[in-house]
Amino acid sequence: MDEVLRIIKDIQAGNIKPIYFLMGEEPYYIDKLSEYIEDNILQEHERDFNQTVLYGRDVSIEDVIGNAKRYPMMADRQVVIVKEAQELSRNIEKLEFYAENPQPTTVLVFCYKYKTLDKRKKVTKVLEKNGLVFESKKMYENQVGTWLTRVLQGKKLSIEPKAAAMFVDFLGTDLSRIANEVDKLAIILKPGDTITPAIIEENIGFSKDFNPFELRKAIGEKNQLKAYQIADHFAKNPKDNPIVVTIGLVFSFFSQLLQYHGLKDKSQSNVAKQLKVNPFFVKDYELAARNFPMKKVSGIVGSLRTIDVKSKGVGANNLDESDLLKEMLVKIFN
Structure with a gap:
């Protein structure tokens, strides 16, 4: 987020790059930056003739470069935005020649989602030198x-x-x-x-009492009644609570709990850092660790792997979701 704010502040200060190559696994910031450029580089009356939106699936690199080389009409700049630019990935290196000498009156924006450029390639280095390359990384x-x-x-x-x-x-x-x-x-x-x-x-419709967070909490507290109530609710509402997701979240919890047992430094700050959780929830892991010794946790992790395979239809003998969720809890509490 800090880098996004810096880019926006640079644009506001008039430090505008001729090329913005926005790439990465997280589309949110790519969209936000491209929207900001689309709404703020040109004045409203300049956009009809000087703002062009292209789609990677419909154009070639040559088309993009051809648009970028045009001169603006009755404005200091033109803006060319290429959405779905990842569709051009096979020929993206052809951009290198334009990037070496970009049109100074054009702001060319690539929205290259879910992919990244190879930083070792010349095209990437030229884009970094004469424009701006921004990588939007997926958050933990x-x-x-x-x-x-x-x-x-x-x-x-x-x-x-x-x-x-x-x-x-x-x-x-x-x-x-x-x-x-x-x-x-x-x-x-x-x-x-x-x-x-x-x-x-x-x-929004998320239940504050019947959700994966409350299930993990009930398991950590060894509150069997509440855990079975939540599991029963999940079984009756499978579309809102897919069993594969539920098992995955419980597996993640016990994997983190196994990691917690192995930590020498169990201070709140270190646990939060190592387990990648909010410090507010460290106390939940402290309680769960008292209720589930390390050997027990290891056994549960193994059992959850087996149940996960069954939830995907392998060797489940047509067990329904309710039975699988009950089996999961039996393995955890027994």
Whole structure:
């Protein structure tokens, strides 16, 4: 996010590059930067003749370069944005010749999603020298909470740690989907409000009581009644709670718990860093470690691997999701 803000500040200061090559696994920042350029480089009355949006699946590199070499009409610059530019990956090295001497009155933007350029290739080095290459990297789950907090601060809102965990549990690290849900909440909330699990359940539909986060918490506490209640809810609502995802999240929890047992430094800061979790949740791992010794955790991890295979239809003997979830909990608690 800091690099994105720096790029925007440079544009605002008039330090505009002739080429912006936006690439990487996380499309959110690629979209945000290209949208900012699309909305702010040219004045509104200049855009009709000087702003062009191309799509990688419909054009060739030669088409892109041809558009980039044109001169602006009644404006200082023209903007050419290539969306879905990853479709041009087979011939992207042809861009090297244009990048060596880019048109100074053109701002050429590539939205190269889900892929990256080989940094050893000459085309990448030339783009870095004469333009700007930005890599939007996929976030780890433990980073999403911090990102979400900063996004909400910009909207004058805050969020409880459990509510932030619910976003990650249901939407993973998909920043675009999370931002979309946050925008919905921002419409109904007022500045200074705090997003709670209850607000999320009421307005987005994620259950504050029956979700993967609460299942992991119940397991860690050895609260068998609650864990079986949540599993039963999941079995009755399989579309909202795919069993493969549920087993994967529980497996991840016990894998982290195994890692916790192996740590010499069990301070909150080190545990959060090593397990890649929010420090707020370290106490959950401390409790789970007391309830599940290291040898028991190792056995559970092995059992979860077997159940995961069954959930994908291998050797399950037509067991339904309810039976598999019960089998998972039996293996954990017995």
